[in-house]
Amino acid sequence: MSKLNPRQREAVDYIDGPLLVLAGAGSGKTSVITRKIAYMVNHCNYKAANIAAVTFTNKAAREMKERVGQLIKGPASRGLTVSTFHNLGLTIIRKEHKVLGYKAGFSIFDQQDAQALIKDLLIQQHGGDSDQAEAIQHRISNWKNDMVSPAQAIAQADGPADILSATAYEHYQRALKAYNALDFDDLILIPVQLFLGQPEVLEKWQRKIRYMLVDEYQDTNITQYLLVKLIVGDRGKLTVVGDDDQSIYAWRGARPENMVQLQTDYPQLKIIKLEQNYRSTARILKAANQVIAHNPHVFDKSLWSDLGYGDPIRILRCRNEEVECERVVTEILDHKLRNNTEFCDYAILYRGNHQSRLLELKLQHHQVPYNLTGGTSFFSRHEIKDIMAYLKLIINTDDDNAFLRLINTPRRKIGAATLEGLGTYATQHDISMYTACNEQGLEQQVGDAGVKRLREFTYWFDKVRENCQGEKPIWAIREMIADIDYEAWLHQNSASSATAEKRYANVNILIESLENTLAKIDEDDNNIETAISKLVLRDLMERQEEEDEASGKVQLMTLHASKGLEFPHVYIIGMEEELLPHRSSIEEDNIEEERRLCYVGITRAKRSLTLTLCAKRKQFGEMLDCAPSRFLDELPYDDIVWEGGPEQDASLAKERGKQTLASLKNLFAD
Numbered sequence: 171m172s173k174l175n176p177r178q179r180e181a182v183d184y185i186d187g188p189l190l191v192l193a194g195a196g197s198g199k200t201s202v203i204t205r206k207i208a209y210m211v212n213h214c215n216y217k218a219a220n221i222a223a224v225t226f227t228n229k230a231a232r233e234m235k236e237r238v239g240q241l242i243k244g245p246a247s248r249g250l251t252v253s254t255f256h257n258l259g260l261t262i263i264r265k266e267h268k269v270l271g272y273k274a275g276f277s278i279f280d281q282q283d284a285q286a287l288i289k290d291l292l293i294q295q296h297g298g299d300s301d302q303a304e305a306i307q308h309r310i311s312n313w314k315n316d317m318v319s320p321a322q323a324i325a326q327a328d329g330p331a332d333i334l335s336a337t338a339y340e341h342y343q344r345a346l347k348a349y350n351a352l353d354f355d356d357l358i359l360i361p362v363q364l365f366l367g368q369p370e371v372l373e374k375w376q377r378k379i380r381y382m383l384v385d386e387y388q389d390t391n392i393t394q395y396l397l398v399k400l401i402v403g404d405r406g407k408l409t410v411v412g413d414d415d416q417s418i419y420a421w422r423g424a425r426p427e428n429m430v431q432l433q434t435d436y437p438q439l440k441i442i443k444l445e446q447n448y449r450s451t452a453r454i455l456k457a458a459n460q461v462i463a464h465n466p467h468v469f470d471k472s473l474w475s476d477l478g479y480g481d482p483i484r485i486l487r488c489r490n491e492e493v494e495c496e497r498v499v500t501e502i503l504d505h506k507l508r509n510n511t512e513f514c515d516y517a518i519l520y521r522g523n524h525q526s527r528l529l530e531l532k533l534q535h536h537q538v539p540y541n542l543t544g545g546t547s548f549f550s551r552h553e554i555k556d557i558m559a560y561l562k563l564i565i566n567t568d569d570d571n572a573f574l575r576l577i578n579t580p581r582r583k584i585g586a587a588t589l590e591g592l593g594t595y596a597t598q599h600d601i602s603m604y605t606a607c608n609e610q611g612l613e614q615q616v617g618d619a620g621v622k623r624l625r626e627f628t629y630w631f632d633k634v635r636e637n638c639q640g641e642k643p644i645w646a647i648r649e650m651i652a653d654i655d656y657e658a659w660l661h662q663n664s665a666s667s668a669t670a671e672k673r674y675a676n677v678n679i680l681i682e683s684l685e686n687t688l689a690k691i692d693e694d695d696n697n698i699e700t701a702i703s704k705l706v707l708r709d710l711m712e713r714q715e716e717e718d719e720a721s722g723k724v725q726l727m728t729l730h731a732s733k734g735l736e737f738p739h740v741y742i743i744g745m746e747e748e749l750l751p752h753r754s755s756i757e758e759d760n761i762e763e764e765r766r767l768c769y770v771g772i773t774r775a776k777r778s779l780t781l782t783l784c785a786k787r788k789q790f791g792e793m794l795d796c797a798p799s800r801f802l803d804e805l806p807y808d809d810i811v812w813e814g815g816p817e818q819d820a821s822l823a824k825e826r827g828k829q830t831l832a833s834l835k836n837l838f839a840d
């Protein structure tokens with residue numbers, strides 16, 4: 171195990187009061203958190219169950235858990251919370267659902283579900299135009315993250331568009347509550363509201379969580395900030411680590427100023443800065459420092475590394491996207507062969523999810539194993555969404571969205587008019603659609619034939635739910651899938667039988683995953699409901715990331731998803747204007763956040779860094795010329811090697827000449 175440097179040691183040992191570790195990339199912030207947890211448990215008589223560490227992504231939480239697991243052995247680590255903010259919120263809501271007025275087994279709406287609901291509401295209640303659903307969803311999310319209630323949003327609304335969003339927000343909240351459902355933002359907002367409104371509940375949680383540690387603090391939004399502040403209370407038992415240069419979620423409401431706020435909230439705050447980077451070669455670090463130096467700074471940081479100067483940073487200029495992806499993949503193969511490395515030593519990072527498609531094809535073509543984080547995920551596949559709808563309905567028959575998804579999958583000859591009648595009846599009586607199926611008065615709204623079919627369905631489904639409460643829930647679920655003959659349905663609805671088989675195999679993977687989840691749950695909570703809700707949350711948070719799947723594979727992910735991670739060899743593709751920095755950020759003049767994103771990308775690399783860009787790229791169905799990203803100009807010129815196809819050399823040299831001249835001019839101007 172590595173030896174902590176004196177400042178890291180100080181940060182680990184200091185448990186008397188609130189602490190902020192403020193430091194650049196790769197300086198061991200996350201290591202301080204993991205080592206501190208171990209120190210507290212092993213040397214300070216803290217029970218693991220009284221410690222909670224939170225971060226942002228499942229991948230990061232898992233890595234942290236692994237690192238802690240190596241430091242605390244055996245039962246001493248029992249009950250330790252190392253999770254994402256959302257998971258912590260979910261735990262609180264699950265334990266307090268009665269106080270909160272939710273039925274057990276509430277559903278969690280993912281982005282798609284939430285958007286579908288907003289669309290419906292726009293059509294039903296606001297006279298059409300569901301096109302705005304996405305924008306309104308974003309707006310609602312911002313309101314929630316800023317703790318603005320629907321009533322406040324309506325009161326503050328200015329102009330028709332604002333009023334539409336705010337009233338949609340009100341209806342949306344009402345519908346969610348009626349469906350016994352929560353969305354993503356609620357997972358944090360609701361615990362905060364609960365703690366603010368009910369001090370005795372807060373005190374209970376304060377007794378449970380006696381020390382909190384937060385990684386990537388610069389990316390907390392208002393509700394996350396409040397959640398931490400409330401739990402910590404005036405005891406000040408808190409360690410947060412962060413780097414303002416890695417704040418990349420402003421568009422989702424993150425407020426790096428929360429770091430500054432700490433000094434006001436805790437006047438006794440201790441601040442420790444770390445300056446040695448243990449991750450990257452000096453050259454990679456120099457490049458990162460030089461790029462980020464173009465942003466204004468609140469905190470001054472200087473990072474150094476003694477891992478050697480390292481190889482030059484390469485910039486590959488490619489004719490088009492096809493060449494770019496092919497080049498990266500063949501380079502990795504070649505590099506691996508010559509350096510005797512593993513595929514998992516390589517990561518390919520990009521700005522937008524769409525950039526992974528072509529890469530995947532090339533990787534498949536060259537038979538390179540890879541793991542894609544995010545993007546079109548396992549859980550967004552149709553077959554998975556179908557079966558997930560059944561699972562969601564098992565734990566919550568009030569989940570109208572799930573009900574609507576599965577009621578005609580496979581076909582049950584229940585028509586749109588029947589469903590509409592059912593929906594109207596359910597709304598009028600303030601009950602769920604599932605419950606409405608068995609109400610006496612339904613016949614007046616829905617014809618007899620329709621009612622009969624609906625009741626056939628609920629009769630069957632009630633049996634399924636009953637079976638799930640028995641000894642063999644997984645078996646009951648498999649039987650349900652056989653009952654609806656889902657395999658045949660897939661064959662009828664897939665382009666080829668090979669596709670149908672593949673899709674059916676996915677269903678099996680899902681059920682196996684549920685089985686594994688069930689097996690891992692602690693005894694007191696061991697039931698199928700908990701297992702399904704865990705699966706639903708995983709679906710929401712991490713999409714297709716399968717545990718352990720990453721080993722031995724090239725890692726593909728967006729720059730955003732790469733935060734906190736590290737890889738020996740990193741490729742960042744698409745270093746072009748309008749891609750990085752992204753077009754929308756250029757339009758909104760928000761280059762600084764894009765630069766931080768670039769900084770995050772560069773600092774993921776331990777030993778080598780390669781950047782690629784295209785001369786042309788297909789966008790909006792057209793081949794468009796691309797300009798090199800401005801961030802390339804901010805790299806240290808002497809540490810870069812440009813490589814391009816022969817046909818580009820001449821123009822490239824000329825372009826570089828011009829750019830160098832411009833950089834020199836700037837230098838002297840300063």
Ligand code: ATP
Binds near residue numbers: 174195449773
């Ligand atoms: P980021 O800002 O990217 O999240 P970080 O500050 O959290 O980075 P870590 O991931 O904790 O940095 O550490 C970076 C690398 O340095 C890890 O591989 C870690 O094991 C290693 N490291 C941290 N501290 C030391 C140390 N004192 N001696 C040797 N290696 C160390």
Ligand code: MG
Binds near residue numbers: 199200385
């Ligand atoms: Mg970290």
